[in-house]
Amino acid sequence: MAKEILSRGVTRRAVLGGMAGVAALSIAGRVSAAGGEAPALAQLAKDGKLPPLAERLPKKPMVVTPFEKVGTYGGSLRRGLRGSSDHNGILRMVGNQSLVRWNLDFTAVQPNLAERWEVSDDATQFTFHLIEGVRWSDGHPFTADDVVFAIEDCVKNTELYSSTPAQLAVAGKPVTVEKVDDYTVKFTFAAANALYLENLATPLGQHPTLFPKHYCSQFLPKYNPNIEADAKKAGVTSWTELFRSRCGDIEIPSRWGNVDKPTLDPWVVKEPYAGGATRVVMTRNPYFWQVDTEGNQLPYIDEINFGISQDVESLMLNVISGKIDIQERHISVLANKPTLSKNMEKGDYRLLTLVPSASQQCQIYFNITHKDPAMRKMFADKAFRQALSIGINRQELIDIVYFGQSEPYQAGPRPTHPWYNEKYARQFTEFDADKAGAMLDEAGYKKGGDGFRLRPDGQKVFFSIDVIPTLYPDLVDALELVKAHWAQIGIDMKVNTIERALYYTRGDDNAHDAAVWPGPGGLDPMLDPRDFFAFHPQGSRYAIPWTLWYTSNGARGEEPPESQKKRMKLFDEARSTADLDKRGAIMKQIFDIAAEEFETVGLCLAVGGFGIIRNNLRNVPEKEPDSWSWPNPGPALPQQFTFTS
DSSP states (O other): OOOEEETOOEEEEOOOOOOOOOOOOOOOOOOOOTOOHHHHHHHHHTTTSSSOHHHHHHSSSSSEOOOOOOOOOEEEEEEEETOOHHHHHHHHHTOOSSSSOOTTTOOOEEEEEEEEEOOOTOOOOEEEEEEETTOTTSSOOOOOHHHHIIIIIIIIIIITTTTTTTEEEEEEEEEEEEEEEEEEEEEEEOOOTTHEEEEEEGGGGGGTTTHHHHHHGGSSTTTOOHHHHHHHHTTTHHHHHHHHHHHHHTTTTGGOOOSSOOOSSEEEEOOOOTTSSSSSEEEEEETTEEEETSOOOOOOSSSSEEEEESSSSHHHHHHHHHOEEEEEETTTGGGGHHHHHHHHHHHHHHEEEEOOOOOEEEEEEEEEOSSSSHHHHHHHHHHHHHHHHSSSOHHHHHHSSTTTTOOOOSSOOOSSSSTOOOOHHHHHSSSHHHHHHHHHHHTOOOTTTTTOOBTTTSSOEEEEEEETTTOOHHHHHHHHHHHHHHTTTOEEEEEEEHHHHHHHHHHHHOSSSEEEEEEOSOOTTTTTOTTTSSSTTOOOOOHHHHHHHHTTSSSSSSOOOOHHHHHHHHHHHTOOOHHHHHHHHHHHHHHHHHHHOOOOOOOOBBOOEEEEEETTSSSSSEEEEEBBBTTTGGGGGGGEEOOOO
């Protein structure tokens, strides 16, 4: 029997202690006569240029409880972008209108454009009931036809997408989406997909609500036999290029480059994100489908002005001089915090606290599947990895690089998470150089005449660790300290700073000795378990060939050892399990095995970030998750942000 989920959401976990809840969502009755709208829209309606408010809203609009108080209309919110490819900075603020969404605590999937849903017991079918009467920003009704069109005609079109996005495919087969009635759609997967609701709440889950059929169908051959001629007339080489330029996609700049494309967002593009632009301006959507508790149509704020800076220094100057209303993106670097703290009064802002969803600030991945047999043997030696771990003075590293704002940590869910695993998180984190040296001696890595150790085959122990300095400068600083710590126990290591493209090329080719990356899975262990077993074809850098074996069902890569295969099987079982308690029990087995195998070496718990909020901007939570899966600040509902005089 299918399980019906109502508007209260599905509790995933209880985490982030002390974080206040935000903007509860519910489905309420018809807006009362007392409900209001922005003065500019009221005037347009009075002049006959817009339908009356009651005709622009759904029969049962979604009601948002403001974070602090019912707001007032007006104002332009200023936020910064960096350069010409910072499109996700807009997405995080505006583009979060999927069928479902996260609550503030990152603990529950809540209704959004779907007011409720049912999930079959085997987690293969998801039936969504849409809010009736929602309209696109041009006034056209949003219905089940739009959802079916978006997936069946767009996302599953092999000329537009080389493969179906991972969120919409299971067991190598794409989802099937069918219309039940005008406001009901059914998603059917080839196998259990118990994580689909969680994935649907992330940015990459926005496809079902991204492409309005009445507008985007004109750019598909199925609906427009003259599409190639239209493409040529538009000055592009193909209909696919024309589709992308007009309808965009989740993560490309053109999503925000067409003022004519209807959306379901609180604000619509007025000045587009185009080449040479110095700003992007978005103005209120007159058909936005949410109201506050007094029936007032959201958003409160008239427009959002995204100023485009070419560097972080310029963005910081704008923040300090009070020219930015809310910002965390690009400025959340520990080195900036003293400056931002010092200038709070001058800039008339307060600080925003970001709780990282990541587990690990810096995870070291020794390549256990190295192409060189001798290097492979060394990195596969668990005693070698354990010795190197306790040979790191983590507290010194934390104090110097992270200003004391962390604690020693290996891997796994964060301490606030219900699935926290003490052994996995804390083992081999106590610094003891003498013990590390003794362990290396016992494992056969004796010191040579120069004080550095030799492998059992007589060759010097030496390896490099790949790191991207432009992306993670703090990891370079951390590794330099690790290099010094390991030199004290006779291990010679090179900090290999390389560009991002080469980093990926070396990893994809299994050509690296070791690499570093922040370790995910602190608050969302089911969404990115790359450190728990060889899961991610690019991210699980201690054993890329094993991940290829896993993701290809044994067709490629290298067959992993039994402990890995057991975890792979357990994870497949966990993500096919809708019962959260059972899922947690399965994941505990994975963490226990991972702790025993000790394949990666972590340095410290991921460090919390920060941002700024102008003092006259209210209804903004001052503590929120920091995650791509929880695309801050979007789930805090900027449509209910408001200015005070």
